[in-house]
Each structure stands twice: as C-alpha cells, then as structure tokens.
Amino acid sequence: MTLQRIGHNKRLIHQSDGYTKSSQLTRYSRAIWGLELEQIRFEQVTEGPTYEVRVTDASGSVILNESFDPKWVLRPYFDRFRDYEQVRVTTGWLQATADGRTIADERIVTDPEAFWDYYQAEVLPVIYDYVMELHEGMPNGGSGDAPYFGSLTVEMAMSEPDYRLDIDNEIHAPMDALHEEIYFGTIEFFDILGRNSRGQGLTFPGRVIPRMQPKSDGSAATVEVLFTGFATSRPAVIVEYQDDEGDTGEVRLDIPKTGLERPSARLAKVHEDEPGLRHLGLRVRVDTDLDARDSLITLSAPEAVDRSMVSAAQIEATIQEIESLRSQGLYSTALSYHGLGSIEIWAEWTHKQDPNSRRTATLNGNGSPNPLAEWQSLLPENWSYEGDRIVQWDTPIPPPEGHQMIAKMAASFDEASIYRVGHSYLGKEIWAMDLMPSISATHWSHVKATTFKPTVIYSARQHANEVSSTSHVLRHAELLLTDSAQRAKLNRVNVIVHPFTNPDGAQLAYDLYKTNPDYILHAGYLGSLGQDATSGGNDDHPIYPESTVRGKLWATWLPDIFLNPHGYPSHQVVQLFSEYTGLVRRGRVTERNWGFNKGWFMPGFSFIDNPSFPRHKEAAFQIRDYITSGINSNQDVFEMNQRNYARYRRYGANFDPETFRLPMTDSVLIQMPLKGSSGEGGGGYNPRITIWSGTTEAPDETAYGPWMELVGKAGLSWDQAILDYLNDGDHKVNKSGSSFFGGVSLRMNRPRPPGNEDGDQGSLDQNPRRMLLRDEPRSHPF
Structure with missing residues (x-):
C-alpha cells in the first residue's frame, strides 16, 4: 500500500x-x-x-x-x-x-530517480523547444495539427528487482512502473503544453514507445532516447527560389485540415454488360463558387481562411490536377476503385442540391486500383485442417496470428467467411468474420439476414494491451464451428467477430510482451498516436482510419447486441513519480480504484428504461442473469473472483468505500446504474436496433499461460451467455402487405427484443439506418 x-x-x-x-x-x-x-x-x-x-x-x-x-x-x-x-x-x-x-x-538517489531527473531535465525540455519552435510558440490546440511528432522511443536497461510474487498475477518490477510513467507522463506533458500555450491540450501527439530491459547484474543503467519529428508544423508546399539577380527566397503555403464535409452519393449509372458502376456522382458542399482566398486573407489570418473556406473552383482545380498527374503516371491508385468507372464531383455552394449553383468536375476511370484483399494470403503455405485446435491460449495473440486463425476457420468451414474491413493508421489490415449457415447465392442482403435472425457483434481489443478479448472471442468462434451443440446456435443467430479494433496497439503490445511478459504494457493501450483508437470515428475525416470500422460493422449488420470486451491490469499499478496520475481521467481521482486486481467484472451495466422501448429493461436484466450464471459456472473463475473481491475489499473498500465499491449481483461484481437511460441522449447505439451493448473487464494486462487460460475462460463464458440469450429468444418475423395501383408492397420486421403474442412493435425502427456510432462512454482509464 x-x-x-x-x-x-x-x-x-x-x-x-x-x-x-x-x-x-x-x-x-x-x-x-x-x-x-x-x-x-x-x-x-x-x-x-x-x-x-x-x-x-x-x-x-x-x-x-x-x-x-x-x-x-x-x-x-x-x-x-x-x-x-x-x-x-x-x-x-x-x-x-x-x-x-x-x-x-x-x-541516495535511486537509479529510477536518476533516470526521471534526466528525462525531466533533458528530454522533455528538448521536445518542448522543438514543438514551440516549429509552431512559432503557438501550437494549435486539440488535433488541428496532429501529430506533433513522429515517435519517441526510450530504450532503457536497468538493474532492478523484477519477479513474480506468487499472489495471483502480482509482480514487483520498478521498470514496469517506469514504462507507465514514460507513456502517460509524456502524453500528459503535451496536454499541459497545449493548455499553457493556447488553452487547449494537444491530442494525438505521436507514438510513445518505452522499451524496458531489466537486468540483475548490478551494473549501471543505460538509456537511449530516439525522437523523430517533422520539418514543418503541418503539411505545406515550400518553394525555394533564386531570381535572375541571384537573390534567394522561400515561399510557403500551408495545407491545413479543412472542415469540408464527407461527399454524399447522388448518382449511379450501371450497364447490363458491366459489373459494378460505370459512373458515380458525388455532391460536396462548399462555401463559395470562386476562389476568394486573396480577398478573404485581408479579413482573417491565412491559416483560418485555408482551414474554414473551400470554393467550388478549388474542387474543380483539384480534380483536374489529379487527372493531369494520372496522365503522367502519378497517384494512379488515388480515388481508384475496382468496379468503378468515372467519378463526377458536384461542388455546390447551396445547402440544397441545385444544378444552377454547381461546378462539375469529372475524374475518368483511368486509375489503377490497389489489388483486392485476398484472405487466402493469410494462410500458411500448404496448410490444411486436420482437426487440431486453431486458437491457442498460451500467449497474447498479435494481429498476424489472429487474422491467420480466422483465415483457417474460413478455409475449413463453410459457415465462416472473412473480409477486410479497413486499415489502421500505420497501415495494418483489419479483418472481420461472419458466422452463419453457408449461403450458395451470389447476392444476399445483410439487412434481410438480420431481419430474419438476431445478430450479435463481438468487437475486441479496442485497448490493445488488454489481450484476452481477442483470445476468447476467437475461441468462441472456433467452438461455434467445431462443437455440434454450439454450431446449432448459428441456425438461429448471426455472429460477427472483429478480433482487433486497434491492430497498431496490439502489435506493439505483443512486441513488448516478448521482452516484458509480466508488465502492463500501456504503450499498446491507445491508438498509435496516444489517443483512443476509436477517437474521431464520427468525424468526416478522422485521423485514425480504424476509428470508423465499428460504425461500418454496425451499419452493415444492424445488430441486436454489440459487445466490446476489455481488460485492466492483472497486478497492482505502480507509478513512482506522478502519484498515480495515469489512473486519473477527466479529473476523477476515484479512478484509482483501477489500481489493483478486483477479478472479472463489468464496469457499467447500462440499460434502456423508456416507454418507447417497453421491453428493453427486462431484456437487459435477463441478459445479466445469463451472464452471472455463465461466469459462476466455472469453479476456477468463481474462486479467482471471490479471492480478488475479498482482497479488494480488505485493502480498498474497508478504508475508502466511496472509491472502492463492490456492488455484487449473484456473486459477480457488476456496477449497476441507479436507473436506466432513455437511450436517446446522443451516446451509444440506436436503441431501436441495438437493444443492449456491453463491456467487460478481465485482469489480463498482461495475461499468458495459465492466467490467460483463466481469464480467457471467463470471457468465453460471457460470450456464450449472451449468445445463449439470443438463441433462446422467441424471435418472430411479422409480415404485412398492401396493394396499390399497379403493384403491391410487402413489409417484414422482427421486434427487438422479441415481441409478445399480440405482435408488439414497441421497438420497431421506422428508419433502420439511423444510428449513433460512438461507443458508450467508458468510466475507467485501463
């Protein structure tokens, strides 16, 4: 303590x-x-x-x-x-x-203190000077000019204690604490830098990678700090010139991020003899017809004009320049897609579509798209399924291994199909897998599939040092394919598995695990730039491309339930030099209750309590009963929970019950709200479609071997419990029809949760693709 x-x-x-x-x-x-x-x-x-x-x-x-x-x-x-x-x-x-x-x-100054003195006196001031010089003393707050550096890598070897305590997964390792300080301290440094200079913290600062090498020979510590930055404060075109008289100079034009909205599709042309689209028309809303920059910069700073004002003339010129560059063999893959011919851009400066307030520019279909993703390339050479277990629980699973696992399932079972759903900031592929009875048709509808059967999405590893979620959702998928009792559930429920929300962090956490298997490894927790991997997912042009993947999966499948399993440190968190500030979020010091193991639990159990959705609350409490029954069905998981709940009570709740709470439901720690929400407040998923979404916390930072087996088993029980709830439901599809002059209409819908015998339609959505993409706020730092 x-x-x-x-x-x-x-x-x-x-x-x-x-x-x-x-x-x-x-x-x-x-x-x-x-x-x-x-x-x-x-x-x-x-x-x-x-x-x-x-x-x-x-x-x-x-x-x-x-x-x-x-x-x-x-x-x-x-x-x-x-x-x-x-x-x-x-x-x-x-x-x-x-x-x-x-x-x-x-x-006697300890080695960790000597390092921290050096980091504070030498490293951070140099970074401060770099940022302030590059941004002329006034860095824009937020993410306007992010990232602010490339990478900061701290390679350190130090002779310090480093051993397990034989108390569950507890360790004594000062270098684990130094990893925490370097990572969270540097991110906090950029927040304060921004607030001190412009009143707003700097977000998405850059990659922070602490590499700790413990040793036990008593020799002096060594440290190497590698820092990469940029030549300019933001993307810019810089022209250096020399005139006829020999005088030299430089002209710079910044290219800041603009507030341009995402284009919307307005026209599609097809031809019976051609696959895909022959022609696509996109509308983009601009501010003016003519490029008025020269006059606008007399009214406001050039940077403000370039950020906020976009003209139709600029859009037209940009498309023409892309066409010209393509003719020279450059940027041939940009705006080039398989099955798409020409692209027509309507740059309109009115709120409503208006051909009279439009400039049109066309990009011919003469590009060279990148090759389509082939999931077979993920398979090992000459591999074939021989009945062996595919998903291992011995070590954390990095993205290449996890994607290979789902490729093996797709190659071996007709019920599994995988597809690439995006890329990460660092360019890593992101894949997902659908599990359902095999389909022989060449064309099928996701909306139809989720209308006739309920759907659940398992989306793992948002915080990628929380390693067990990938392990248990993939094992869950494997059992649905190999165990006959589990396989039968696919006849009644569609299952989608998304094993890596944050592949950049997952790969980094795995790379660090190979040297420090018992550390928390928070450098893999957030996305690659020190911000959550889902940050900006609702933005028109997010910094992280991976932040949009969950929204795409939701919009594609319109699931009944969306699951987001998480984890937290499996041993006590130690921060030597910041009084545990890494545990504080949004000013809430009570977040320090995440500082030591409290078993498997759910950090928040949200439910809808709204007369517009009369069955949602009851459904949520039924789901909770399924969960507690599943968790308690594993004797070793039950014993681990009770052991850690008791330790948490003994050293936490007994001294500070306000911070260290233990609300129990059927011997499982589930933090329930005082009351339900309306489901209409702007957070979470559309309750007309998704009746419940949930998250978990397993002490899995970092889990491997028997401990991974234990926490993986807890997560698997949760996965299966929620699937069982959907599988056991009495889901009925209601059909209705009507005729009109010259035709008939047929309407099909499935009440969510299942309706009563009178065909209760209380949760029927009149506009099923209206959605809210942002995940429900999480109340904990890890």
Missing part, C-alpha cells in the same frame, strides 16, 4: 496464539507466513508513523512494536511546468548508527 502519499498512515496489528514475548523479530518474520489471514488486521490512522507493526499474543500482551517512515522528496510533476503540481517521490536513504551515534544519514 502507498497510503503515505495521501497523508494517511497504516498500522498492522497481529494477535498471535503461538508466540511469547521472547520471540525475536527474525523468528517473527519467518513465522508470519504461517499465520491465518484473519489474524492480521490493518487500521488507517491520521497521525504517527507511516507504517507501524504491532504484534500481540492471545492475552493482548505486546510481542513486537516497530514502525517505519519511508523517505521521500518533493519534486515538480514536470520540471518544465514547475508551478503545475508538486508530487511526493519515495527515495533511497542510508542511515547508520554506531554506539548510539549517527554516522550516516543521507539520501
């Missing part, structure tokens, strides 16, 4: 039945491990020594009474922003006495 940092003290009281007053400290320390846990009690006090150990016998007589006050120093949270915050840091110390005389009493 580290309660001294918040001003509280800890007293350990032990009552012994088997030791007398003559027991020596050495004998006590050897024997204490044989004590029953109930014989040890902790008390929190507000004065006196930081730690006090008091041992009594059965009669209450004191056997031992010793105290200890750790040495600490006060230092700025950031040297560069010394007035921001001060933090207490435990330090090294040498104290020696002889014959009652003190002969040494002085601080």
Whole structure:
C-alpha cells in the first residue's frame, strides 16, 4: 500500500496464539507466513508513523512494536511546468548508527530517480523547444495539427528487482512502473503544453514507445532516447527560389485540415454488360463558387481562411490536377476503385442540391486500383485442417496470428467467411468474420439476414494491451464451428467477430510482451498516436482510419447486441513519480480504484428504461442473469473472483468505500446504474436496433499461460451467455402487405427484443439506418 502519499498512515496489528514475548523479530518474520489471514488486521490512522507493526499474543500482551517512515522528496510533476503540481517521490536513504551515534544519514538517489531527473531535465525540455519552435510558440490546440511528432522511443536497461510474487498475477518490477510513467507522463506533458500555450491540450501527439530491459547484474543503467519529428508544423508546399539577380527566397503555403464535409452519393449509372458502376456522382458542399482566398486573407489570418473556406473552383482545380498527374503516371491508385468507372464531383455552394449553383468536375476511370484483399494470403503455405485446435491460449495473440486463425476457420468451414474491413493508421489490415449457415447465392442482403435472425457483434481489443478479448472471442468462434451443440446456435443467430479494433496497439503490445511478459504494457493501450483508437470515428475525416470500422460493422449488420470486451491490469499499478496520475481521467481521482486486481467484472451495466422501448429493461436484466450464471459456472473463475473481491475489499473498500465499491449481483461484481437511460441522449447505439451493448473487464494486462487460460475462460463464458440469450429468444418475423395501383408492397420486421403474442412493435425502427456510432462512454482509464 502507498497510503503515505495521501497523508494517511497504516498500522498492522497481529494477535498471535503461538508466540511469547521472547520471540525475536527474525523468528517473527519467518513465522508470519504461517499465520491465518484473519489474524492480521490493518487500521488507517491520521497521525504517527507511516507504517507501524504491532504484534500481540492471545492475552493482548505486546510481542513486537516497530514502525517505519519511508523517505521521500518533493519534486515538480514536470520540471518544465514547475508551478503545475508538486508530487511526493519515495527515495533511497542510508542511515547508520554506531554506539548510539549517527554516522550516516543521507539520501541516495535511486537509479529510477536518476533516470526521471534526466528525462525531466533533458528530454522533455528538448521536445518542448522543438514543438514551440516549429509552431512559432503557438501550437494549435486539440488535433488541428496532429501529430506533433513522429515517435519517441526510450530504450532503457536497468538493474532492478523484477519477479513474480506468487499472489495471483502480482509482480514487483520498478521498470514496469517506469514504462507507465514514460507513456502517460509524456502524453500528459503535451496536454499541459497545449493548455499553457493556447488553452487547449494537444491530442494525438505521436507514438510513445518505452522499451524496458531489466537486468540483475548490478551494473549501471543505460538509456537511449530516439525522437523523430517533422520539418514543418503541418503539411505545406515550400518553394525555394533564386531570381535572375541571384537573390534567394522561400515561399510557403500551408495545407491545413479543412472542415469540408464527407461527399454524399447522388448518382449511379450501371450497364447490363458491366459489373459494378460505370459512373458515380458525388455532391460536396462548399462555401463559395470562386476562389476568394486573396480577398478573404485581408479579413482573417491565412491559416483560418485555408482551414474554414473551400470554393467550388478549388474542387474543380483539384480534380483536374489529379487527372493531369494520372496522365503522367502519378497517384494512379488515388480515388481508384475496382468496379468503378468515372467519378463526377458536384461542388455546390447551396445547402440544397441545385444544378444552377454547381461546378462539375469529372475524374475518368483511368486509375489503377490497389489489388483486392485476398484472405487466402493469410494462410500458411500448404496448410490444411486436420482437426487440431486453431486458437491457442498460451500467449497474447498479435494481429498476424489472429487474422491467420480466422483465415483457417474460413478455409475449413463453410459457415465462416472473412473480409477486410479497413486499415489502421500505420497501415495494418483489419479483418472481420461472419458466422452463419453457408449461403450458395451470389447476392444476399445483410439487412434481410438480420431481419430474419438476431445478430450479435463481438468487437475486441479496442485497448490493445488488454489481450484476452481477442483470445476468447476467437475461441468462441472456433467452438461455434467445431462443437455440434454450439454450431446449432448459428441456425438461429448471426455472429460477427472483429478480433482487433486497434491492430497498431496490439502489435506493439505483443512486441513488448516478448521482452516484458509480466508488465502492463500501456504503450499498446491507445491508438498509435496516444489517443483512443476509436477517437474521431464520427468525424468526416478522422485521423485514425480504424476509428470508423465499428460504425461500418454496425451499419452493415444492424445488430441486436454489440459487445466490446476489455481488460485492466492483472497486478497492482505502480507509478513512482506522478502519484498515480495515469489512473486519473477527466479529473476523477476515484479512478484509482483501477489500481489493483478486483477479478472479472463489468464496469457499467447500462440499460434502456423508456416507454418507447417497453421491453428493453427486462431484456437487459435477463441478459445479466445469463451472464452471472455463465461466469459462476466455472469453479476456477468463481474462486479467482471471490479471492480478488475479498482482497479488494480488505485493502480498498474497508478504508475508502466511496472509491472502492463492490456492488455484487449473484456473486459477480457488476456496477449497476441507479436507473436506466432513455437511450436517446446522443451516446451509444440506436436503441431501436441495438437493444443492449456491453463491456467487460478481465485482469489480463498482461495475461499468458495459465492466467490467460483463466481469464480467457471467463470471457468465453460471457460470450456464450449472451449468445445463449439470443438463441433462446422467441424471435418472430411479422409480415404485412398492401396493394396499390399497379403493384403491391410487402413489409417484414422482427421486434427487438422479441415481441409478445399480440405482435408488439414497441421497438420497431421506422428508419433502420439511423444510428449513433460512438461507443458508450467508458468510466475507467485501463
């Protein structure tokens, strides 16, 4: 425990039945491990020594009474922003006495402290100077000019303790703590830099990669810091010139991000003898007809004009330039797609479509599209299915291995089909897999498929150092294909598996795992630029391409349930130099309850309570019953949970029940809201379609071997419980028809959740593709 940092003290009281007053400290320390846990009690006090150990016998007589006050120093949270915050840091110390005389009493700076002093005094100030010089002292806040650097890699070797404690997955590893400090501290540094300069933190700052190499030879630590940046503050065209008189100069035109909306499709032409589209018309809303930049910059800064004002003339000129570059063999893949001929752009400066307020530019179909994705290329050479298990639970699964696993399933079972759904910021492919009875037709409809059967989407690894979600959703998929009892459920439910939401982070976490298998590895937690991988998913032009994938899957399948399994540290989080600021989000210090293991749990169980959706609440509580039954069906998972719940209560809830809460449902920690939501507040998925979405927390940072088996089993039980809920439901498709002059109409719909016998349509959506893409807000940092 580290309660001294918040001003509280800890007293350990032990009552012994088997030791007398003559027991020596050495004998006590050897024997204490044989004590029953109930014989040890902790008390929190507000004065006196930081730690006090008091041992009594059965009669209450004191056997031992010793105290200890750790040495600490006060230092700025950031040297560069010394007035921001001060933090207490435990330090090294040498104290020696002889014959009652003190002969040494002085601080010894530890190796981690020496590194942190160097990082604060040398590394971060250089980065600060780089950003301020590049942006002329005024970096734009938010993500307007992100990223602000390429990568920051800290390679460090240090002789520090690094071992497991034989208490579940607990470890003692100061370099794990240094990884946390480097990662979260650097991201926080950019937030404060932006707030101090322009009032808004800098987001998507860049890649931060701490590479820790523990050693045990006692030799001096070594560190190498590699930092890459950019030549300009944002994309720009710079022309250096020399005139006839020999004078030189430079002209620069910045190319900032604009507020241009995503184009909308307005025209499609097909031909009976040609696949795909012969011609596609797109409308884009602009601000003006003519390019008025020269006059506008007299009214506002050039940067503001370039960011906010786009003319039809610019769009027209851009298309013409792309056409010209293509004719020279350049950018042949840009705006070039298989099955698409020419593209016509309507640049209109009115809100409503108006041919009289339009400039038209056409890009001929003369490009060279990139090759289509072939999932067979993911398979090992000459591989064939021999009945062996496909999904392993020994190590974390990186993207290449996970994608190979679903390719093996697709190659072996007709019920599995896989497809590429996008790319990540670093260019890694993202794949998904549909599981349903095989379809022989050349064309089929997702909307029809999800109308006749309920659909569930499993979307894993948003926070990619939370490794077990990929493992259990892929194992769930494999069992649906190989176990006959599970396979039968595909006749009643469509299952979609999306194993990697954040492939960049997943690959980095795996690469770091190979050196530090027991560390938390938060460098793989967020997307590659230090922001959540789903950030900006609703934007017209997001920084992370992967942020849109979940929305695309939702819009394609319109699922009944959308699942987003997560994880958190499997051992106590330690941050040596920031008073655990990595655990604080949006000013909520109560987030520190994520600092140590509390078993498998659900951090929030949202449900809809709205008369417009009269069955949603009941359905959610039925789902909860399925979940708790499934989790408790595994004896080893149940025991792990109760063991960690008890530890969490003993060292957390008993001292600070406001922060360390333990709301239990059927012996499972599920954090329930005080009441349901209306489902209409702008967050989450459209409740007319998706009746429930949920997330989990498994102590899986980082899990491997038997621990992965344990937390993977918990996740698999959750996966199967929710599928069982859909499989057991009485889903009925209601059909209605009507005639009109010259034709008839046929309407089919399936109530969600299942309706009553009277055909209750309470949750029927009149516009099924209206949706809200943003995931429900998560209340925890890890």
